[in-house]
Amino acid sequence: MTTSAPIIFDSLSKSFGTKRAVDNLSFTVQPGRVTGFLGPNGSGKTTTLRMLLGLTRPTSGTARIGSKHYTELADPLTVVGAALEASSFHPGRTARDHLRAYAPLAGASNKRVDELLELVDLKEAKNQRVGGYSLGMRQRLALATALLGNPRYLILDEPANGLDPMGIRWLRDFLRQLAADGVTVLVSSHILSEVQQSVDDVIIIANGQLRYANPISELHTAARPKTRVVTPNGDAFAQLARTNHWVFEYANGAFDVSDLRTAAVGTAAFSSGIELHELSDRTESLEDFFFRLTSPLPAAPPVGAPVVPADLAPPSGDPSAENTPAQDNGGTQR
Numbered sequence: 334m335t336t337s338a339p340i341i342f343d344s345l346s347k348s349f350g351t352k353r354a355v356d357n358l359s360f361t362v363q364p365g366r367v368t369g370f371l372g373p374n375g376s377g378k379t380t381t382l383r384m385l386l387g388l389t390r391p392t393s394g395t396a397r398i399g400s401k402h403y404t405e406l407a408d409p410l411t412v413v414g415a416a417l418e419a420s421s422f423h424p425g426r427t428a429r430d431h432l433r434a435y436a437p438l439a440g441a442s443n444k445r446v447d448e449l450l451e452l453v454d455l456k457e458a459k460n461q462r463v464g465g466y467s468l469g470m471r472q473r474l475a476l477a478t479a480l481l482g483n484p485r486y487l488i489l490d491e492p493a494n495g496l497d498p499m500g501i502r503w504l505r506d507f508l509r510q511l512a513a514d515g516v517t518v519l520v521s522s523h524i525l526s527e528v529q530q531s532v533d534d535v536i537i538i539a540n541g542q543l544r545y546a547n548p549i550s551e552l553h554t555a556a557r558p559k560t561r562v563v564t565p566n567g568d569a570f571a572q573l574a575r576t577n578h579w580v581f582e583y584a585n586g587a588f589d590v591s592d593l594r595t596a597a598v599g600t601a602a603f604s605s606g607i608e609l610h611e612l613s614d615r616t617e618s619l620e621d622f623f624f625r626l627t628s629p630l631p632a633a634p635p636v637g638a639p640v641v642p643a644d645l646a647p648p649s650g651d652p653s654a655e656n657t658p659a660q661d662n663g664g665t666q667r
């Protein structure tokens with residue numbers, strides 16, 4: 334399969350009455366990669382994907398596959414496969430009958446149907462009625478339906494919803510294999526950990542606005558570093574922290590220094606002759622970072638990649654805000 338053009342969202346917005354569901358979204362989905370499209374419930378993911386697929390008309394802006402809108406594609410099902418919901422199957426049909434009913438629309442043969450049933454692990458269940466399928470089986474059938482036309486782009490809305498850990502692992506391997514074959518995969522989720530191991534790139538939105546766009550490998554560098562320090566020289570360490578305008582807290586006999594890694598804190602303490610009994614990395618987890626990133630912001634963030642809102646950027650050096658003076662090293666709590 335040959336490499337394709339990127340998917341380009343350009344200043345895309347959608348309002349439903351007074352509700353701004355998607356707000357000036359601009360980002361690019363790189364070809365041949367798996368891109369996670371993340372955001373909390375109601376953040377505008379489905380609306381964005383529907384606009385990409387020509388199912389919802391944008392209020393303004395564009396979503397294009399290469400240079401074309403979905404509606405301009407001559408043979409769309411052979412270019413783009415999509416699964417926006419997994420439950421819209423005729424319950425009385427078998428999986429095989431379902432795929433055979435849709436196959437002509439995508440120009441797929443009965444042989445392709447059987448290949449896909451095998452590919453999504455439904456071969457054994459192909460003659461069972463879909464009404465009796467588990468959620469995971471329906472998700473697989475939705476995937477197979479999307480792949481009927483052997484598309485170069487695959488758009489999946491919350492495909493991991495309701496899957497057990499085995500199902501999530503299966504999906505991860507499946508998506509990775511598709512990308513290895515050159516398919517451009519855009520997959521939405523409201524849970525970072527669900528897609529963390531399957532995606533190359535991550536787009537994070539909240540309230541319809543872009544909050545983050547970067548390779549997943551860079552996500553951990555954006556998480557706010559924190560260093561924990563235990564020292565018998567508490568007063569000296571507090572003085573050092575204030576002098577350097579560090580943001581810190583003192584509780585339960587330990588200092589928590591924000592926005593600094595252990596090496597920087599350790600080096601400064603060593604230079605000042607401060608004895609340390611503990612120096613440990615308490616950098617926030619990716620999940621905490623995701624929650625912080627998607628919590629309400631006072632103002633719209635800048636658009637572009639990488640995107641890190643102002644309140645997530647390293648401190649400007651203002652020592653006044655969060656600093657809590659340490660009392661002593663005897664376990665005094667603030």
Ligand SMILES: Nc1ncnc2c1ncn2[C@@H]1O[C@H](COP(=O)(O)OP(=O)(O)OP(=O)(O)O)[C@@H](O)[C@H]1O
Nearest residue numbers: 349352354372373374375376377378379380381523
């Ligand atoms: N047809 C519609 N009419 C009115 N409001 C809508 C419509 N579709 C979506 N919305 C609203 O737009 C916002 C974004 O919804 P959307 O379904 O795109 O979010 P989402 O991120 O996909 O959420 P979820 O993860 O729950 O599926 C929500 O406030 C939703 O209620």
